[in-house]
Amino acid sequence: MKAIDLPGVREQDATPFHEGEIAIQERMGERDIETWAKRAIRPFMPDQHRTFFAAQPFLIVSARDRSGRPWATLLEGEAGFISSPDPESLEINAKPVSGDALEHAFDVAADIGILGIEMATRRRNRVNGRVGGNGASGIRFEVGQSFGNCPQYIRERDYWFTSEPVAGTAKSGRQLTESQIEWIRAADTFFIASGHNGARDHVANGMDVSHRGGDRGFVEVLSDTQIRFPDYAGNRHYNTLGNILLDGWAGFLFLDFSTGSLLQITGRATIDFGSEEVVRFPGARQLVSLEIDEVVELSSALRLRWQEDAGSARSLRLVEKTAESADVSSFVFEARDGGPLASFKAGQHLPIELRVPDADTKVQRTYSLSGSPLEDRYRISVKREARGLASGFLHDRLEVGTILESRKPAGDFVLSDGDGPLVLVSAGIGVTPMLSMLHQLAAEKSEREVLFLHGARDGDHHPFRDEVARLAEAAANIKTRILYSRPSPNDEQGRDYDETGRISADFLIRLMPDPDADYYLCGPAGFLAELKDGLENKGVAEGKIHFETF
Numbered sequence: 001m002k003a004i005d006l007p008g009v010r011e012q013d014a015t016p017f018h019e020g021e022i023a024i025q026e027r028m029g030e031r032d033i034e035t036w037a038k039r040a041i042r043p044f045m046p047d048q049h050r051t052f053f054a055a056q057p058f059l060i061v062s063a064r065d066r067s068g069r070p071w072a073t074l075l076e077g078e079a080g081f082i083s084s085p086d087p088e089s090l091e092i093n094a095k096p097v098s099g100d101a102l103e104h105a106f107d108v109a110a111d112i113g114i115l116g117i118e119m120a121t122r123r124r125n126r127v128n129g130r131v132g133g134n135g136a137s138g139i140r141f142e143v144g145q146s147f148g149n150c151p152q153y154i155r156e157r158d159y160w161f162t163s164e165p166v167a168g169t170a171k172s173g174r175q176l177t178e179s180q181i182e183w184i185r186a187a188d189t190f191f192i193a194s195g196h197n198g199a200r201d202h203v204a205n206g207m208d209v210s211h212r213g214g215d216r217g218f219v220e221v222l223s224d225t226q227i228r229f230p231d232y233a234g235n236r237h238y239n240t241l242g243n244i245l246l247d248g249w250a251g252f253l254f255l256d257f258s259t260g261s262l263l264q265i266t267g268r269a270t271i272d273f274g275s276e277e278v279v280r281f282p283g284a285r286q287l288v289s290l291e292i293d294e295v296v297e298l299s300s301a302l303r304l305r306w307q308e309d310a311g312s313a314r315s316l317r318l319v320e321k322t323a324e325s326a327d328v329s330s331f332v333f334e335a336r337d338g339g340p341l342a343s344f345k346a347g348q349h350l351p352i353e354l355r356v357p358d359a360d361t362k363v364q365r366t367y368s369l370s371g372s373p374l375e376d377r378y379r380i381s382v383k384r385e386a387r388g389l390a391s392g393f394l395h396d397r398l399e400v401g402t403i404l405e406s407r408k409p410a411g412d413f414v415l416s417d418g419d420g421p422l423v424l425v426s427a428g429i430g431v432t433p434m435l436s437m438l439h440q441l442a443a444e445k446s447e448r449e450v451l452f453l454h455g456a457r458d459g460d461h462h463p464f465r466d467e468v469a470r471l472a473e474a475a476a477n478i479k480t481r482i483l484y485s486r487p488s489p490n491d492e493q494g495r496d497y498d499e500t501g502r503i504s505a506d507f508l509i510r511l512m513p514d515p516d517a518d519y520y521l522c523g524p525a526g527f528l529a530e531l532k533d534g535l536e537n538k539g540v541a542e543g544k545i546h547f548e549t550f
Contacts, residue, residue: 016041016145018196018204021242027273028285032526033237040529041147041237043088043203046542049125049146050084053116057081057159058304059092062113062193062209062251063105069266069293071101072193072209072253076304078161081138090114090127093138099170101251101264101296106131106139111195113207114141119157119306121410124148128206144206147237157257157306166260168301175224176295183263184221184254189213190229193251194243194269208239215361225292227252227265230284241286244269250290260302267293282359282389314341316352316378318402324463328429329395330370330381336403344409346373346440347433347520347548350380351407356393362405365390368522368548369409370432370464372439378406381463383429413522413548415440420516421449425503425531427523428456433548434522435464442471442478450478451512455503455523458484459491481511503527505534515539521547 015022015034025031045053053059058076065071075094083091096103106112110131117124125148133140176184184190195207212229219229231241244250250269255262272278272287281287315336322330335341344350350369353362371379385391398404415422415437422441424434431454441450452472456462462482472478482497491497501507508519508531519535521528528547535545 016204017237018198018202018242018246020196020244020246021204021238023245024238024241028238030238041145043145044143045084045087045090045127045146047087049116049127049148050087052118052123052125053090053114053127054082054084055079056116056118057161058302059094060115060117060191060209060211060253061102062195062207063102063110064195064207065101065105065266068249069251070193070195070207070247070249071105071251071264071266071296072191073100073102073264074253074255074262074302074304076302088143089132090141090143091138092141095138097168097170097298097301099168099296099298100262100301101266101294106134108132108134111197111206112141113193113195113209115191115209115211117211119159121412123412124211126208126210128208130206145203159304159306161303162260162305166300166303169299170296170301171299172294172296174294175292176221176227177224180263180295180297181221181224183256184219184227186216187219187254188216189255190219191253192240193253194240194247194249196243196246198246208243210240214364218361222289226289227292228287228289230278230281231271231286231288232284241271241288244271244288250288252290255306257306260300260305262296262298262301264296264298265290265292265294267291282356282363314406314408315403316406318398318400318404319377320379321398321400324381326460327384328381328461328463329384330379331394331398332371333378333380333404333406334376341376341378342408344369344373344378345414346436347414348409348411348436349433350378350409352380353405354390354393354398355404356389357397359389363390363393368432368436370435372443373436374439374443378409381429381432381435411548413520413546415520416518416546418518419446419448420518421451421512421514423451423453423508423512423517423519425453425508425519425521425523427454427503427527428461429463430521430523430527430548431464432522434520435468437520438468438471438478442475445475447477449514450475452478452480453483453503453508453511454480455483455485455527456497457486458488459496460488462496465496503531505531505538508535509538509540517544519545521545523549525549 062072077094081093113128127146129144132142193209197205251266268291316333317336320332349366351366367380370381426434472480484497
């Protein structure tokens with residue numbers, strides 16, 4: 001593994017990230033996530049996260065055993081087994097089963113990481129902190145850092161509780177058995193535990209647990225003591241990689257969705273950032289390997305069961321391909337068999353699978369739907385990204401008539417009920433869910449006041465200009481405002497755009513002073529962080545600000 005320079009202590013003081021995470025971000029050229037993270041990573045849970053956790057039938061939890069090694073496990077329970085008495089804590093009425101690698105790990109003050117993941121809807125939120133209390137039937141958790149995650153690479157699965165008795169037998173070893181090797185090779189999902197404790201009491205210290213997903217076989221078994229997986233672009237925090245860089249250990253958790261069995265593994269982890277091996281995995285940013293130190297298998301330990309095959313795939317046929325701007329194209333799909341498609345709500349996204357030449361496995365991506373939810377077809381609009389595996393394939397290789405697989409539209413970035421004013425704000429390709437919302441609002445012909453604002457670089461990089469104008473012209477309640485940050489000589493103010501500059505919170509409040517307005521924001525992380533922070537400083541309630549990054 002190539003050495004990475006670690007940042008100095010002074011930079012760390014003002015950041016929610018520790019020096020390992022910062023080093024990875026710098027290597028990836030993504031330190032701009034700092035601006036967003038300072039506002040999105042909180043020392044408490046927003047009400048939406050508290051409600052989300054309380055509704056879950058299980059949690060993925062990470063901690064260290066008494067030897068200091070990280071592991072991940074699953075805690076389950078009927079509705080109500082998780083509660084949130086306040087924004088800084090969770091009450092979890094469950095503990096690991098007998099024989100679990102973390103059976104004795106939840107001592108008071110122990111660091112733990114928690115992932116709430118709703119596989120049927122692909123939502124997930126993470127929260128890291130410490131055990132505040134340990135009782136006979138459960139624990140009290142105290143929040144250190146709370147933040148949401150994107151739904152990328154999550155496989156949709158419905159769940160149920162079995163009425164059959166659970167055995168919960170445990171066995172451990174130092175290497176994988178043949179059946180465990182087959183289990184891993186067939187997996188499309190696993191969870192990874194990691195952690196770091198620096199010399200100082202930094203907010204980023206502690207444990208973390210994260211989700212990883214892909215096609216079956218994306219986790220390689222190199223031997224009975226070594227496994228490896230390709231790591232792709234995610235939320236750009238690089239919590240897991242940053243922890244591994246400094247700590248050198250990780251724990252993996254595999255679930256057998258059909259039997260409720262757990263496979264826990266811990267060992268020494270390494271990161272391969274740029275060898276010839278990485279090139280074998282198109283789109284991968286690095287490879288992560290684990291040298292196994294111990295394995296624990298818990299057979300039929302859970303009452304929960306999930307669909308063994310993730311989600312129901314639907315074949316789609318590309319029927320239209322349209323260039324919308326210099327770097328954005330739209331792709332319209334209909335059902336391959338001519339039947340009806342699953343409906344979607346404006347603002348939701350479509351998970352698709354692409355068969356990219358020279359890629360060993362199918363490439364999974366999630367794109368916001370940009371068309372009307374009233375039409376029986378799906379439209380996604382994709383920006384060409386430099387070195388983008390999927391976007392390059394879509395722009396250059398995907399032709400009308402091509403068949404690809406998708407899953408049901410999903411996501412909770414959707415319009416709220418009510419009759420108060422709506423402010424839809426986007427920058428760049430963040431316009432796509434806003435355009436779908438605009439279609440819905442125009443079709444409803446309501447009297448609800450709607451203000452649509454979009455920021456683009458110039459006319460060449462401004463998709464859907466005419467489409468937005470047509471929707472606004474047909475609906476008296478919809479007003480638009482377009483800003484160009486760097487208009488070209490061919491752009492005419494008053495015809496192509498309204499003002500020069502960037503969208504700011506002051507600008508939004510000036511245009512929409514109504515305190516009952518709901519704000520929907522989508523765009524780059526820095527854009528969202530600045531607007532959200534500015535709106536809150538202007539007195540807009542947190543519950544009135546809805547956002548989605550990309």
